[in-house]
Amino acid sequence: MYDLGIIGGGPAGYTAALHAGTKGQKVILFEKDKVGGTCLNRGCIPTKAILHSAELYEEIKNSESLGIHADNVTFDFAEVMEHKNLVVEKLRKGLELSLKNRKVEVLNTEARLLSEHKIEADGQIFECKKIIIATGSEPKNFNGMERDGIFVLNSDDILNLSKLPKNIVIVGSGAIGIEWARIFSAFETDVTIIEAADYLLPAADIDVSKRIERIFKSGKIKIYKSNGVEKIQNKKVYLTGGEILEPEIVLVAIGRKICRIDNSDSVICIGDACGEIQLAHYASKQAVECVDNIVFNKNFVPFVVYGNPEIAWAGKREQDLEEGTYQKATVLISALGKSHCDNSTEGFIKILSQEDNIIGVHIVSKEASAMLQQIIIAMQNKISVSKLKEICFAHPTYSEGIFECLFGL
Numbered sequence: 001m002y003d004l005g006i007i008g009g010g011p012a013g014y015t016a017a018l019h020a021g022t023k024g025q026k027v028i029l030f031e032k033d034k035v036g037g038t039c040l041n042r043g044c045i046p047t048k049a050i051l052h053s054a055e056l057y058e059e060i061k062n063s064e065s066l067g068i069h070a071d072n073v074t075f076d077f078a079e080v081m082e083h084k085n086l087v088v089e090k091l092r093k094g095l096e097l098s099l100k101n102r103k104v105e106v107l108n109t110e111a112r113l114l115s116e117h118k119i120e121a122d123g124q125i126f127e128c129k130k131i132i133i134a135t136g137s138e139p140k141n142f143n144g145m146e147r148d149g150i151f152v153l154n155s156d157d158i159l160n161l162s163k164l165p166k167n168i169v170i171v172g173s174g175a176i177g178i179e180w181a182r183i184f185s186a187f188e189t190d191v192t193i194i195e196a197a198d199y200l201l202p203a204a205d206i207d208v209s210k211r212i213e214r215i216f217k218s219g220k221i222k223i224y225k226s227n228g229v230e231k232i233q234n235k236k237v238y239l240t241g242g243e244i245l246e247p248e249i250v251l252v253a254i255g256r257k258i259c260r261i262d263n264s265d266s267v268i269c270i271g272d273a274c275g276e277i278q279l280a281h282y283a284s285k286q287a288v289e290c291v292d293n294i295v296f297n298k299n300f301v302p303f304v305v306y307g308n309p310e311i312a313w314a315g316k317r318e319q320d321l322e323e324g325t326y327q328k329a330t331v332l333i334s335a336l337g338k339s340h341c342d343n344s345t346e347g348f349i350k351i352l353s354q355e356d357n358i359i360g361v362h363i364v365s366k367e368a369s370a371m372l373q374q375i376i377i378a379m380q381n382k383i384s385v386s387k388l389k390e391i392c393f394a395h396p397t398y399s400e401g402i403f404e405c406l407f408g409l
Ligand SMILES: Cc1cc2nc3c(=O)[nH]c(=O)nc-3n(C[C@H](O)[C@H](O)[C@H](O)COP(=O)(O)OP(=O)(O)OC[C@H]3O[C@@H](n4cnc5c(N)ncnc54)[C@H](O)[C@@H]3O)c2cc1C
Pocket: 007, 008, 009, 010, 011, 012, 013, 030, 031, 032, 033, 034, 035, 036, 037, 038, 039, 040, 042, 043, 044, 045, 047, 109, 110, 111, 112, 134, 135, 136, 137, 138, 155, 176, 259, 261, 270, 271, 272, 273, 277, 278, 279, 280, 281, 282, 283
């Protein structure tokens, strides 16, 4: 009899396993593929490793005005991918070791939920006092743009590209679409984005979407908004607006399918599979909530889209608020001394407040993810705008922009 049985070894499953293991519980974890799940093997980590190489290449090329002369800067895409593979392998080994150290039994096999306390795998039945389903999600296949792994790729396939295309069509401008657009564009591939909504990154605040569009256009990324894909046929992409595109490859990044393996209310389901927010930190916080009973506030989940500049937000968006019911202040990143030192002046910090409390924050800037976290701490702990004004922010930093912004509310 196990204290805890977990199906799925992504951030939700492995975090639950590690925390229960730390408490001395007898834990069994079933993973049909590789521990680390989507995040480590096909998501957050590999994309950010490639993105870092892309950004570095772009930054070095553009560093003449900072007194850095690097002639003939080149990149080797195969080596970029090799670096990505090494990062993933290193982190996976570390995770495997942590699971071992916590005495978590890991079975590398597909598992099935039999009942509230029973899991079946490899023809055996495992009895568990508590079971967690953490089976995650996978890329969706869409009618009219079926993936073939050669011309039409999903977010898994694209991680195995052996050479860069000259041009690419990216369908969908969510976080995955935006990050890959940045990667390809930095590596000098011509990028075209197709977005069905009226704005890029539709989940973001409207000002963020508009700014990203402006940045992308100045970076020569082509954008078709309010445009769907009717079909993909004979290596041609037919848009609902009537245009026909002929890219070298297509990346379809318009959503993920939940891999729920049960329809039972009697077992706990966490992470992507539970159908709430599909983010690794949301998954791991749910795991901690479930094992350690540390409840987390789901109103203040950070959203980050990586690349240069970062995009980060939490709380309410301006388009969801009724006019006249809130205050807003915006500070341009170019107003901060640090941004000029770094040659990174693009972006803004926007804070929304109601009755002296911050209700939303939207940032486009270098270090946006780090700045966001400071404001989330304030929001969640109801530290008022007036109180925050008493805090001393270091100079020169991007965080000074938060301080400036507070005085506009
Ligand atoms: C390209 C990309 C980039 C991303 N970037 C970010 C990011 O920057 N930040 C962020 O927060 N999130 C990011 N995400 C989302 C993040 O990866 C997911 O939210 C996170 O992995 C969800 O964790 P999970 O444990 O719920 O599911 P998963 O990570 O999907 O893990 C589920 C695991 O369960 C296993 N499994 C399924 N069924 C069974 C079964 N029957 N038996 C045994 N094992 C099974 C699967 O093999 C898988 O390993 C990204 C996703 C993608 C695709």
